[in-house]
Amino acid sequence: MDDTMTDVEHSAVSASDSDASAISISPTKITAPLKPSEYVHSELISISVGSEKKKYHVYRDLLTAKSLWFAARMKENWKREPNEVNLEHHESTAFDIVLNWMFGCDIDSEPSLLVNALLQKLGPAYKLASELLMYPLQNAIVDASLANQRNRIANPSFAAIVMLWDMDLSTTELFRMALRARIRCVMLWSSKMSLNKIPGIAEVYARPDLLKLVFQTTYEYNAAAWPRVFDAPRCTYHEHSDGESCDTEAR
Numbered sequence: 001m002d003d004t005m006t007d008v009e010h011s012a013v014s015a016s017d018s019d020a021s022a023i024s025i026s027p028t029k030i031t032a033p034l035k036p037s038e039y040v041h042s043e044l045i046s047i048s049v050g051s052e053k054k055k056y057h058v059y060r061d062l063l064t065a066k067s068l069w070f071a072a073r074m075k076e077n078w079k080r081e082p083n084e085v086n087l088e089h090h091e092s093t094a095f096d097i098v099l100n101w102m103f104g105c106d107i108d109s110e111p112s113l114l115v116n117a118l119l120q121k122l123g124p125a126y127k128l129a130s131e132l133l134m135y136p137l138q139n140a141i142v143d144a145s146l147a148n149q150r151n152r153i154a155n156p157s158f159a160a161i162v163m164l165w166d167m168d169l170s171t172t173e174l175f176r177m178a179l180r181a182r183i184r185c186v187m188l189w190s191s192k193m194s195l196n197k198i199p200g201i202a203e204v205y206a207r208p209d210l211l212k213l214v215f216q217t218t219y220e221y222n223a224a225a226w227p228r229v230f231d232a233p234r235c236t237y238h239e240h241s242d243g244e245s246c247d248t249e250a251r
């Protein structure tokens with residue numbers, strides 16, 4: 001193959017076409033805390049985000065320390081990799097959340113927002129984190145969503161569920177947690193509110209596979225005596241590699 005052609009054709013790389021998930025790197029090592037002195041001497045990687053192609057320049061060693069996807073992409077064969085990364089199918093607001101977390105900011109549970117609004121804000125960041133293989137960030141988003149729901153008046157709505165479903169996140173722990181919490185909430189309101197008045201229910205009806213899942217989960221969850229989702233033991237809705245847990249993974 002002609003080398004010049006290869007360089008041109010692969011001048012940018014997208015997270016969605018990666019085979020990085022097949023590469024084995026210890027999450028414990030990858031998620032260890034980082035001091036600025038450990039990454040500020042590395043080169044800056046150009047990242048293009050969103051349809052507006054917003055440009056970010058981020059230290060390579062920070063990216064590879066916090067993301068298994070970046071680690072797999074860049075650690076071994078950096079000289080052969082392109083120096084521009086394309087995340088144009090993600091929103092820059094989602095990348096801002098990912099970047100702030102890489103720099104050490106926690107995910108805010110935002111008590112002033114109802115959980116539906118919080119999930120709609122954090123969902124795109126969760127999707128990006130899952131593509132970049134950032135389990136600890138995914139788990140931090142779950143923890144913030146659970147914290148948001150504690151000590152709150154239940155607010156029945158399927159709006160966030162429909163959004164997460166449409167983002168193809170239905171197999172994730174965030175979706176599993178959110179669906180259980182929303183169904184429990186809706187059932188608690190069943191004597192006070194007509195089902196057809198619940199926000200988002202028409203959108204659920206319009207998605208037969210989602211409607212089936214809502215029905216199945218309602219049936220299964222009812223049998224479990226309706227435990228409060230946010231009281232579940234830590235790790236219940238976390239993503240971890242085999243053999244890892246919050247006890248073994250440092251941030």
Ligand SMILES: [Zn+2]
Pocket residue numbers: 139234235236238239240245246
């Ligand atoms: Zn955990």
